[in-house]
Amino acid sequence: MAKSEPASRKPDPAGVIPGSPGSEPAPLDEPTRPHEPLPPKPDQSGPDTVSPTGQPTGADQATVAQGGAYLTTAQGLRLPDTDHSLKAGPRGPVLLQDHHLREKITHFDHERIPERVVHARGAAAHGVFVGYGNAANVTKAAFLDKDVETPVFVRFSTVLGSRGSADTVRDTRGFATKFYTTEGVFDLVGNNIPVFFIQDAIKFPDIIHAGKPHPDREIPQAQSAHDTFWDFVSLHTEATHHTIWNMSDRAIPRSFRTMEGFGIHTFRLVAADGGTTLVKFHWKPKAGVHSLVWEEAQLISGMDPDFHRRDLADAIEAGAFPQWELGIQTFPDTADQTFEGIDLLDPTKIVPEELAPVRPIGLLTLNANPSNYFAETEQVAFHPGHLVPGIDVTDDPLLAGRLFSYLDTQISRLGGPNFAQIPINRPHAPVNDMLRDGLHQDAVHSGVAPYRPNSLDGGCPFTAGADLGGYVEVPVPLPAATKVREAPASFADHTSQPRLFWLSLTPIEREHVTAAYTFELGKCHEPAIKERNLRVLADIDPVLCARVAEGLGLPAPAPSEPLPSVQPSPALSQIRGTWPVDGRVIGIVAGLTADLDGVRAVRQAVFDAGMVPLVIAPTGGELGADGDAAPIPVQRTFTTARSVEFDAILLAGTPAPGKDAYGARDAKAGNGTPASATDPRIVLMLAEAYRHAKPIGGWAGSEDCLTAAGIPTDSPGVILAEEAGGVLADVVELLGAHRVWERFPAAAADAG
Numbered sequence: 001m002a003k004s005e006p007a008s009r010k011p012d013p014a015g016v017i018p019g020s021p022g023s024e025p026a027p028l029d030e031p032t033r034p035h036e037p038l039p040p041k042p043d044q045s046g047p048d049t050v051s052p053t054g055q056p057t058g059a060d061q062a063t064v065a066q067g068g069a070y071l072t073t074a075q076g077l078r079l080p081d082t083d084h085s086l087k088a089g090p091r092g093p094v095l096l097q098d099h100h101l102r103e104k105i106t107h108f109d110h111e112r113i114p115e116r117v118v119h120a121r122g123a124a125a126h127g128v129f130v131g132y133g134n135a136a137n138v139t140k141a142a143f144l145d146k147d148v149e150t151p152v153f154v155r156f157s158t159v160l161g162s163r164g165s166a167d168t169v170r171d172t173r174g175f176a177t178k179f180y181t182t183e184g185v186f187d188l189v190g191n192n193i194p195v196f197f198i199q200d201a202i203k204f205p206d207i208i209h210a211g212k213p214h215p216d217r218e219i220p221q222a223q224s225a226h227d228t229f230w231d232f233v234s235l236h237t238e239a240t241h242h243t244i245w246n247m248s249d250r251a252i253p254r255s256f257r258t259m260e261g262f263g264i265h266t267f268r269l270v271a272a273d274g275g276t277t278l279v280k281f282h283w284k285p286k287a288g289v290h291s292l293v294w295e296e297a298q299l300i301s302g303m304d305p306d307f308h309r310r311d312l313a314d315a316i317e318a319g320a321f322p323q324w325e326l327g328i329q330t331f332p333d334t335a336d337q338t339f340e341g342i343d344l345l346d347p348t349k350i351v352p353e354e355l356a357p358v359r360p361i362g363l364l365t366l367n368a369n370p371s372n373y374f375a376e377t378e379q380v381a382f383h384p385g386h387l388v389p390g391i392d393v394t395d396d397p398l399l400a401g402r403l404f405s406y407l408d409t410q411i412s413r414l415g416g417p418n419f420a421q422i423p424i425n426r427p428h429a430p431v432n433d434m435l436r437d438g439l440h441q442d443a444v445h446s447g448v449a450p451y452r453p454n455s456l457d458g459g460c461p462f463t464a465g466a467d468l469g470g471y472v473e474v475p476v477p478l479p480a481a482t483k484v485r486e487a488p489a490s491f492a493d494h495t496s497q498p499r500l501f502w503l504s505l506t507p508i509e510r511e512h513v514t515a516a517y518t519f520e521l522g523k524c525h526e527p528a529i530k531e532r533n534l535r536v537l538a539d540i541d542p543v544l545c546a547r548v549a550e551g552l553g554l555p556a557p558a559p560s561e562p563l564p565s566v567q568p569s570p571a572l573s574q575i576r577g578t579w580p581v582d583g584r585v586i587g588i589v590a591g592l593t594a595d596l597d598g599v600r601a602v603r604q605a606v607f608d609a610g611m612v613p614l615v616i617a618p619t620g621g622e623l624g625a626d627g628d629a630a631p632i633p634v635q636r637t638f639t640t641a642r643s644v645e646f647d648a649i650l651l652a653g654t655p656a657p658g659k660d661a662y663g664a665r666d667a668k669a670g671n672g673t674p675a676s677a678t679d680p681r682i683v684l685m686l687a688e689a690y691r692h693a694k695p696i697g698g699w700a701g702s703e704d705c706l707t708a709a710g711i712p713t714d715s716p717g718v719i720l721a722e723e724a725g726g727v728l729a730d731v732v733e734l735l736g737a738h739r740v741w742e743r744f745p746a747a748a749a750d751a752g
């Protein structure tokens, strides 16, 4: 029953295929076109929704499932009562016939899906990617064309922890981006560390089993500081490079907003003329690369396990949209697939930026929080095999296994093969597949011929070659080969790049790496595991090995072979340059006799600098509520605040004579010092902030607070002034470098 000629189904000049969604109705139904969902039920539009901080979410009412005026069952039946089960009398047994009770409890029983086997803990945001248009010489991918705007969804994650684990544990972070391009979905599923633990995907279950909690007691949660992890990485030295990155500050980022991202594998780009180029993808954060210090990360794990998740959502809600540039390192697509002697198929190797600069090719901006965590962040399904024309894979053996694993895992995680129909996973390009049926099939397909070739549906769908936007794999010639279970000889170098990383760090960063190894190995119980890891460290650097050995109270072994000679890559160090301070959090401590005009002015100046001021007072409520000027909201009290929430702390001084002081009537007459000086909670806050190398500012009388905390007033990064106006500019300048690095002993020793 062919109703039209095949020729009439070809794309029109605008690229629209007649009969596809968004085009005029075609004379013939697409055999694979799903029906639109039913319109919302009557009375199902609700009040405007607001976020927990009172901001309108702008959610489309048609999508708010519980927004209607009346409660219904899943079948649309209005309900008079959802608080009492149907019983035989008020004290009698509950009746099985209570269909609402059964529906409600049954649905609840099935609310959870299996968490991701890795990267279970995550947070995500919507955004837009805009191409710079300068990559056309290497790729024909349309979303990279100049000024093309592509919607994206980005999910950040930790690797090892369960869904409810803390955000700031020492771990690699996932950085997965879904580009909803006009040519189909492209997923860049990367990490914040540019190398991986293993060179072959067949080892993935091993490294993950070793890193996850011990199978007997299921501890420790979200940690690598235990025997099985260190057992594996010392017996399997290709993990050494990723491990030293994990022991560096990269594994405890300050924020998702201040992480780099890496595609890790080498991919192959294809230009419009068919030319190919090898490429590594990088995400460069506009805010710079910044980390926590280890003690801070540990405190946050208890104080605010949602620290990174909250930080991302708050920044986006406040309009401080996080941004990254997508960059590429490109390499000639040579037969040996190496660059400057570095094997590009080995995912444990980087190519230093000094050898192959990163060229920015587009800008990512995250500008909207998800409306529903489960629907979006939990159900999003990434896959390194989601590619678009112009981007192809290489024969990296780690990537090959991933191309299998990501589709496979969704089948148990999302309950069947139709997860691409879940709203967050739907491509924004028209879909016309011949996939049918299966669990959770949401589409109501029409037509009778979901097969090819057919004559019943006019021969549709047609296939499209590269000239019509079809995805055509690069016809890479393969060498004559013998089937083997082997790695190439070049994969055997496991020490030169860990050494390159170590030598590229500043003394402070090296000290952090040393402390991290000492901490993690100190948590191991088996002496043999500690000793074996020291032998691995000896092959990276004798100084590193000796310092860790000293901390463990063990002898330092000698290197097993002469140390490789390497050229450091300064680009790998995080401690350099100055960066925008947008979204940084400034705690303003207002004690009982605080100068309210000063607090008001500083708070406004912090806002004006694009940062977030949080006023900390002895009790909640507002400051100066009974005065003429606008009251100041108190966001934290001495009880709820902890130093780790803040990037810098300002101490409000006492007011000039005749000016208002908050709570002055309660303060001891003539005391003249802010009440915060003697409060042990503020003393603790200052001591921690000082130890974590955060800028501290204060005015008029704040010296007493510092003295109570044992902080010399002439320390680096301590700014004192007579008046409020004298502190903020200097504190902002210090924040541009992220921390007051001079406060760390290694920096002092280095300077000396």
Ligand code: HDD
Pocket: 116, 117, 118, 119, 122, 155, 156, 157, 173, 174, 175, 176, 189, 190, 191, 195, 196, 200, 201, 202, 204, 263, 264, 265, 347, 380, 381, 382, 398, 401, 402, 405, 406, 407, 409, 410
């Ligand atoms: Fe993976 C999830 C990143 C190797 C198997 N991986 C997952 C996520 C990220 C990465 C960011 C979370 C995606 C999300 O937010 O939903 N994985 C990487 C990187 C790798 C890597 C950068 C190496 C370069 N992964 C890797 C291998 C395998 C897997 C070698 C298996 C052979 N990864 C998975 C998985 C996950 C996953 C089991 C769990 C949940 C999911 O895929 O959707 O399939």
